[in-house]
């Protein structure tokens with residue numbers, strides 16, 4: 001018979017305030033296989049763990065049950081405790097009496113009764129647990145990074161500089177992400193391009209970085225240390241090896257200056273063959289399938305102008321989509337954000353007036369490399385009365401966007417400053433709900449801009465309409481409790497940050513959870529901020545939630561170092577939770593074969609029974625759930641272990 | 657009938673036979689990646705729901721063999737809850753779809769045993785839907801309360 005030690009944690013008062021810990025311990029002690037039953041203030045503390053180790057040695061325990069927080073919190077901790085005392089990690093079982101009991105039930109008696117039931121369920125399972133051996137597998141010394149904004153760039157450089165291969169996949173034709181489109185950056189006002197471009201160039205030139213732009217990750221298989229990713233390279237219709245980036249093609253393109261430039265938020269124009277911006281990395285042209293006359297109509301004059309002029313004959317209209325497979329050990333997701341679509345707030349008339357623009361459009365407008373060459377010209381004139389409306393698409397329950405986008409206060413303050421710099425006699429008003437200047441140097445910057453004469457008014461902008469030559473903003477001043485009308489010839493909507501479609505796509509490919517706000521979810525909000533629930537997959541930058549550049553870079557460096565840990569170690573441990581066939585019972589019906597997504601079931605024709613390729617099996621149990629004879633089972637989740645729990649929970653403990 | 661302030665030993669005794677102090681007794685199967693994490697989040701956010709449910713953690717709802725559910729009902733449990741990832745989000749591609757089909761089948765079997773199929777509830781609850789988890793458990797508990805005790809109870 002098993003010799004079980006059971007330990008009930010008080011977790012300070014987190015458990016003990018609603019659960020009668022003594023009572024749970026006493027009840028557990030009555031289970032036939034229990035040798036010791038104890039409770040302690042903090043089982044996860046050093047003395048708590050020592051208690052377990054000591055008992056394993058002294059009482060020759062062969063199973064341990066800890067009733068405490070969620071196994072998702074501390075299962076790993078206690079497995080290690082058991083191992084350090086010579087007990088197999090899989091002979092440990094954890095009972096969740098905190099997250100799923102003491103914290104959610106108000107009535108102490110009910111919570112205690114439930115805790116006893118849960119402990120008994122664990123005990124009955126523990127008695128049937130089998131020691132398992134952890135497999136050690138080598139780690140492919142390469143990383144996949146998805147997204148080439150500042151987050152992906154930084155993570156790629158850190159990993160590549162450590163001597164590992166990096167495959168960096170960017171959806172658009174160039175690296176850079178949103179940062180490439182910014183003019184100056186708060187709070188220090190460094191020029192965004194000046195600090196970003198060198199990093200982009202480094203990525204482009206790094207011998208350890210394999211850059212794939214205009215590409216997307218289609219499929220990812222495998223597990224930590226051994227992922228295989230399929231990447232789809234969209235046709236550029238330009239031979240990357242031949243293109244020198246000279247730009248003659250774009251000059252000659254028959255659609256020159258006729259297509260809205262995405263980079264300039266539609267305010268500037270480009271050709272059908274283009275680079276998004278002059279500093280693009282790689283500096284290789286791309287033919288836009290959607291607009292190119294030759295690709296859409298099959299005809300572009302006598303001969304496509306770009307093809308005629310290209311000195312290296314790089315234009316190649318016969319290009320097809322390509323797929324490449326890469327093997328990597330770890331994956332960093334850095335797919336960023338998308339700005340809120342301001343037309344979703346029709347009262348702010350974004351779609352109606354060309355002098356109502358978003359913060360991102362403003363960045364292009366004020367940028368020396370932007371469509372106006374950095375001149376602040378709107379509708380042919382220099383604006384004198386500018387109004388900023390904050391929290392557009394943020395902190396807005398009606399839209400379902402409850403979160404604060406964390407950068408809009410600061411970028412509006414920055415932009416207000418830039419306007420006053422260009423047009424010193426302009427009147428700039430920022431209408432805000434709250435100003436959140438929380439970062440290093442942020443409050444000081446706000447103070448400076450306010451003292452420069454920018455007007456900050458606590459007011460909620462509710463409507464924008466035409467008034468005479470210009471616009472009027474109606475708002476509710478929340479200090480005065482009064483409706484006010486402010487005249488403007490330019491209104492900037494500080495549109496918030498939303499999870500982008502790119503992140504949603506990747507979450508589906510990698511099976512990543514998303515938080516209630518739709519951003520990708522970290523494994524733990526405090527202690528594992530860059531990990532995901534999937535081992536070997538990490539998050540960096542705005543895909544995890546809105547953040548500014550300093551925070552993005554810090555997180556990217558964190559994700560890179562997390563991704564490096566298994567790669568430097570060179571090996572990972574794979575959970576031995578996998579399927580297992582009992583030859584004697586298997587009738588060879590092959591029902592399980594259709595269930596397996598990983599092709600881990602292999603039929604042995606000779607013996608007429610199913611076998612399992614453990615390297616492919618992920619232990620989900622779909623096969624076992626379908627097996628009509630019970631021949632198929634999952635290690636650590638066997639039928640008898642689960643039945644024991646069902647039985648135990650069906651017959652609640654009685655204190656006879 | 658609510659049994660708010662009875663002591664533990666009493667609750668335990670009454671649960672098995674005595675209809676007077678009966679309160680719903682539910683077993684839940686939750687997948688590790690979504691619903692179990694969602695249930696944890698309900699706890700971290702200190703949401704409240706009835707103490708009627710006891711959860712068995714599995715890696716995926718695809719692991720659920722209908723016999724686990726039948727066993728629970730034959731043992732006298734009043735309700736069985738199955739919680740997995742939303743369609744498309746299963747950590748193992750499609751375990752939740754398999755569970756879905758098996759649950760439909762199991763409901764039919766339950767009917768043959770004379771057990772109301774509404775006693776078996778399948779829900780997709782993600783790791784971020786703590787509030788929804790609490791809500792659904794509250795709601796399911798009420799459903800079971802209105803159905804009364806499982807007649808299989810000896």
Ligand SMILES: Cc1cc2nc3c(=O)[nH]c(=O)nc-3n(C[C@H](O)[C@H](O)[C@H](O)COP(=O)(O)OP(=O)(O)OC[C@H]3O[C@@H](n4cnc5c(N)ncnc54)[C@H](O)[C@@H]3O)c2cc1C
Nearest residue numbers: 147149150151171177178185186336337502541542548549
């Ligand atoms: C108007 C405005 C002004 C700002 N001003 C400042 C400022 O002054 N200072 C400051 O610190 N911060 C500022 N920010 C915030 C700053 O832009 C972000 O912190 C930063 O861009 C985040 O970088 P990222 O790499 O996480 O995301 P992104 O910049 O969004 O980059 C993500 C990249 O991933 C790519 N991608 C997306 N999906 C996929 C996919 N499925 N496959 C492959 N690639 C994909 C995208 O094409 C993009 O290149 C501002 C933001 C805005 C909107």
Ligand code: FES
Nearest residue numbers: 687716740741747
């Ligand atoms: S992992 Fe949640 S249902 Fe498959």
